[in-house]
Amino acid sequence: MGLWSFVKDAGSSLFGSKAEAAEAPEAAAAKEEALKKEVEKLGLDAKDVSIKVDGDTVKLSGTAATPEEQEKVILAVGNVEGVAKVEAEMPAAAPEPVFHTVKKGDTLSAIAKATLGNANRYPEIFEANKPMLKHPDKIYPGQVLRIPQK
Structure with missing residues (x-):
């Protein structure tokens, strides 16, 4: 399991205002849906990836079709305003992403x-x-x- 840091105040604004983005428990499902739509919009093959939001951390479980796709999914959800960290699995044989x-x-x-x-x-x-x-x-x-x- 890898953990990658992102700049929380940079990136696409998918969650509305910063005040709305700060509401964690009741907004988590909406944030997860927004992130899933962003990954789909980008055309990434992430059908086997589950996205969960816990505060400013996004947890990905499962893996995309290839290590490259997995890295792109990590970036797609991490480069969103309000996301500070992404925790994700990488395929066993994949090198550590740079x-x-x-x-x-x-x-x-x-x-x-x-x-x-x-x-x-x-x-x-x-x-x-x-x-x-x-x-x-x-x-x-x-x-x-x-x-x-x-």
């Missing part, structure tokens, strides 16, 4: 140079984060990105 939190001034080229050793490998990071990323220039501070390990 994630990068975007800082102010980061570009995919700079991230590629820092994590993959070559700025020209930024398309690999972009492709590894589709469908969450729609354009290589549309990243924001606090967003967590998947770094491909090839």
Whole structure:
């Protein structure tokens, strides 16, 4: 079981206002449904993944079709405003995922140079984060990105 941290105040706003997002017990089911719809909207294969919300932590049980899909599901639910942590299983044979939190001034080229050793490998990071990323220039501070390990 892995535990990944996210920037709670960054990401898509799926839960309404911050006051609404703070209501834990009665809103947990609505938050879970919103996260499931977000994963479906992105076209991720997560039919065997169960999503539970406990305060600002999302717990995923089960695994997606592939380790890459599982990492994308983790990112899809973690990059939502109000989510601080994601707890999830990874397939037994899968390597530990490598994630990068975007800082102010980061570009995919700079991230590629820092994590993959070559700025020209930024398309690999972009492709590894589709469908969450729609354009290589549309990243924001606090967003967590998947770094491909090839």
